[in-house]
Amino acid sequence: KPAKSKSYMWVARTVMKCPQQITLYAYANTRSGAFAQKLYQNFTGVLQCDGYSGYNLLEGRITRVGCxxxxxxxxxxxxxxxxxxxxxxxxxxxxxxxxxxxxxxxxxxxxxxxxxxxxxxxxxxxxxxxxxxxxxxxxxxxxxxxxxxxxxxxxxxxxxxxxxxxxxxxxx
Structure with missing residues (x-):
């Protein structure tokens, strides 16, 4: 990609209390909710995240918790x-x-x-x-x-x- 183009690094990780720590970095050229849907397509459970509206597309499968x-x-x-x-x-x-x-x-x-x-x-x-x-x-x-x-x-x-x-x- 050209140096002036925007891209994003998405980070997903286990909670700190989890005995097996896992961190996932996902590169994307977009910050759209569609990418969030793709990233979390097989995930159910609790997602602790910021107020980004793109996560609203995940409702129903996840319980959203604030930061x-x-x-x-x-x-x-x-x-x-x-x-x-x-x-x-x-x-x-x-x-x-x-x-x-x-x-x-x-x-x-x-x-x-x-x-x-x-x-x-x-x-x-x-x-x-x-x-x-x-x-x-x-x-x-x-x-x-x-x-x-x-x-x-x-x-x-x-x-x-x-x-x-x-x-x-x-x-x-």
Whole structure:
């Protein structure tokens, strides 16, 4: 391909708690949902991914779970642009969630699920309450971060009950 042409590397991997780690790299000249369908054509189960709409074509065969690192990145960028890193309520709540996950990273999936239900759920409720009450211009960085989070609310909330999955897919 010419050096100036676009191409994409898709990454699929097992969860960190899986005893047999597998990582798959798939090269494509497109980022279309059709490629996602081809890549995951024989896959059923849980897919932890970002908010890319191309994954919507997989619904029915998979359970989609969100990635809090992708959500955090949007709020980080918004806070940095506003110069309000310390005052960003959503960013601080997400950081607290990640801090808990860091503490629990070596626990069994069962223990992580219990901890998430008892401790992280409270932070999640505060996060979504703030999101539901927030007033931001839709085209602003904060508005885009809010929309990104809201569009994945169900997928993000699923992590509370899935202790075998990490809070993000950053391992990919």
């Amino acid at each position: 809090w690192a992708h959500v955090r990145r949007k709020f980080y960028d918004a806070a940095q642009a506003d110069g309000n890193m310390a005052k960003s309520v959503p960013l601080n709540l997400i950081n607290q969630m990640f801090a808990l996950e860091q503490e629990w990273q070596h626990f069994s999936p069962r223990v992580r699920r219990r901890r998430r239900r008892s401790r992280t759920r409270k932070l999640l409720k505060r996060f979504w309450k703030w999101i539901d009450m927030a007033q931001a211009t839709p085209k602003s960085r904060l508005g885009k971060a809010i929309t990104y989070a809201l569009d994945q609310r169900t997928a993000l909330d699923r992590l509370i009950n899935m202790g075998s999955l990490d809070w993000s897919n950053n391992a990919s």
